[in-house]
Amino acid sequence: MRFFLLPVLLLLTGASPERSSPVGTLGSVRYTLGSASSANQSPDSELLSLSAGAAEFLAPLNSFSELDRLAFLSHSATNLCGSIDYFPLGYTLAETQTHAPSYLSTELYFPALSSLITAVDLDQMNQTLATLTALPSRFHRHSTGQNAGAAVKQIWASKLNTTLPSTFSLAEITHVSTPQKSVVATLPGDSEETVILGSHLDTINSEEGIEGLSPGADDDGSGVAILTEILRIVEANGLRFHRRIELHVYAAEEIGLVGSRELAVQYKREGKAIAGMLQFDMAYYSQPADLGRLFFLENYTSLDLTRNAIRLTKRYIGDVYDRGVLPLFAASDHRSWWEQGYPALFPFENPTADNPSIHTAKDTILQFDDGLRMKRMVQLGLLFLSYQAGLKTLDAEAPAEVEKLRTTKVAKDLFLNLEGARDSYTLSASTPATAAYLEICRIENAGDFRCLGPRLKLTKGVSLSGRNVFAAKLSFAGGEKYRVEAFDASDTLIARRHISLEIKDLPRAQPAGE
Numbered sequence: 001m002r003f004f005l006l007p008v009l010l011l012l013t014g015a016s017p018e019r020s021s022p023v024g025t026l027g028s029v030r031y032t033l034g035s036a037s038s039a040n041q042s043p044d045s046e047l048l049s050l051s052a053g054a055a056e057f058l059a060p061l062n063s064f065s066e067l068d069r070l071a072f073l074s075h076s077a078t079n080l081c082g083s084i085d086y087f088p089l090g091y092t093l094a095e096t097q098t099h100a101p102s103y104l105s106t107e108l109y110f111p112a113l114s115s116l117i118t119a120v121d122l123d124q125m126n127q128t129l130a131t132l133t134a135l136p137s138r139f140h141r142h143s144t145g146q147n148a149g150a151a152v153k154q155i156w157a158s159k160l161n162t163t164l165p166s167t168f169s170l171a172e173i174t175h176v177s178t179p180q181k182s183v184v185a186t187l188p189g190d191s192e193e194t195v196i197l198g199s200h201l202d203t204i205n206s207e208e209g210i211e212g213l214s215p216g217a218d219d220d221g222s223g224v225a226i227l228t229e230i231l232r233i234v235e236a237n238g239l240r241f242h243r244r245i246e247l248h249v250y251a252a253e254e255i256g257l258v259g260s261r262e263l264a265v266q267y268k269r270e271g272k273a274i275a276g277m278l279q280f281d282m283a284y285y286s287q288p289a290d291l292g293r294l295f296f297l298e299n300y301t302s303l304d305l306t307r308n309a310i311r312l313t314k315r316y317i318g319d320v321y322d323r324g325v326l327p328l329f330a331a332s333d334h335r336s337w338w339e340q341g342y343p344a345l346f347p348f349e350n351p352t353a354d355n356p357s358i359h360t361a362k363d364t365i366l367q368f369d370d371g372l373r374m375k376r377m378v379q380l381g382l383l384f385l386s387y388q389a390g391l392k393t394l395d396a397e398a399p400a401e402v403e404k405l406r407t408t409k410v411a412k413d414l415f416l417n418l419e420g421a422r423d424s425y426t427l428s429a430s431t432p433a434t435a436a437y438l439e440i441c442r443i444e445n446a447g448d449f450r451c452l453g454p455r456l457k458l459t460k461g462v463s464l465s466g467r468n469v470f471a472a473k474l475s476f477a478g479g480e481k482y483r484v485e486a487f488d489a490s491d492t493l494i495a496r497r498h499i500s501l502e503i504k505d506l507p508r509a510q511p512a513g514e
Contacts, residue, residue, distance in 0.1 A: 024060030082330030094341030199223025
């Protein structure tokens with residue numbers, strides 16, 4: 001998966017799987033060509049957008065061979081994974097986004113985790129990559145690609161600690177729209193609430209077609225290697241969690257998020273509770289100027305999970321991150337879960353200077369650096385699981401850490417004003433001049449440092465009398481409590497206040513004479 005920015009000159013309409021037309025016997029496909037010329041267009045295509053060097057279309061899909069053809073053309077035109085989307089018949093988007101608080105507040109600190117994340121072993125990950133890249137191709141219809149899931153399952157089986165009373169179960173998942181199988185490792189928890197870590201199995205050679213060499217070391221052998229190392233460390237240390245853990249390696253991502261979309265739709269249909277989804281896709285390539293930094297992308301991701309990931313990165317790994325945004329519909333498999341209403345997180349390489357060798361025969365381990373970013377991704381994955389799923393070995397330490405947090409002083413230099421009528425209010429906040437943005441979320445009480453609902457971010461403040469003023473229209477319900485936090489440009493918390501709303505009906509004035 002590679003991204004680059006396209007200066008949009010003309011946007012005719014947005015691509016949506018819920019459009020009534022055009023739809024074929026297999027659904028519809030959004031794809032991209034180098035121009036709006038009729039050459040190479042799929043039959044009955046509608047032009048969606050036109051930009052410098054790319055034209056985006058929506059077309060009915062009547063054969064999977066046509067989907068493959070359009071995937072090669074789309075990747076060749078843009079080298080964007082988001083350049084193609086497959087929407088099966090009946091595919092719909094969730095109307096609302098769900099939210100699950102982290103099991104442990106990410107403001108807590110556990111020294112044991114600082115020790116745990118030092119166990120990351122790059123040599124172990126390189127062994128996984130060597131096995132995967134030894135296959136000529138992992139394209140979903142290539143002969144070796146169709147059986148690549150079995151190779152991953154075998155690697156994972158070799159990491160399991162069978163002496164433990166409960167361990168990961170491994171399964172290959174058959175799909176409707178691709179012969180390639182996804183691989184899922186499941187570790188039971190105390191509840192069915194599930195935390196998912198994902199990557200994708202398949203590769204593509206956009207210039208040479210199905211038979212072209214496609215080692216896919218970075219895209220996305222690196223993601224599979226990260227999941228394998230996380231599984232190894234979990235098993236080697238006998239780590240167990242309160243929430244259910246699933247590690248996913250998805251089939252056929254490169255032709256339109258096929259495997260992950262099928263799974264996400266199935267989970268939604270079955271009513272499964274997903275407490276968070278973290279996708280690893282491309283993590284080994286780094287230009288020297290990047291210094292192995294993690295880029296948290298804002299497309300199709302949860303603000304609360306991103307805030308938590310930034311806190312964990314700063315506390316345990318260092319100030320080694322940035323934020324990033326991808327163009328248009330560019331995304332990885334986390335988008336499939338986001339579209340079904342589940343919270344998602346996507347750390348990535350530098351989105352403006354990522355690996356130029358992906359989708360070619362040159363995407364090999366020879367293109368890599370010292371692996372610092374990939375090691376940090378594993379550390380982030382372990383931290384994410386520990387907090388979002390609740391690492392059981394932290395249970396004894398958690399109460400003392402919560403008490404420390406409650407007694408930690410945070411400046412209250414926020415002046416809040418709430419105006420409006422029932423269910424519709426304008427919240428205004430005056431902050432220190434160093435505040436770059438505000439975040440607001442619903443809480444249970446001032447002593448619980450988790451969010452019970454999605455965060456709201458306010459970024460457009462105005463300067464007034466040496467302070468910044470932020471305002472937003474909000475819907476409050478009586479009795480709800482909220483936390484308002486101000487952060488500076490380096491994501492450091494500089495002020496915090498709590499508010500609660502009590503709605504009281506005033507007695508009506510009685511008319512004279514009654």
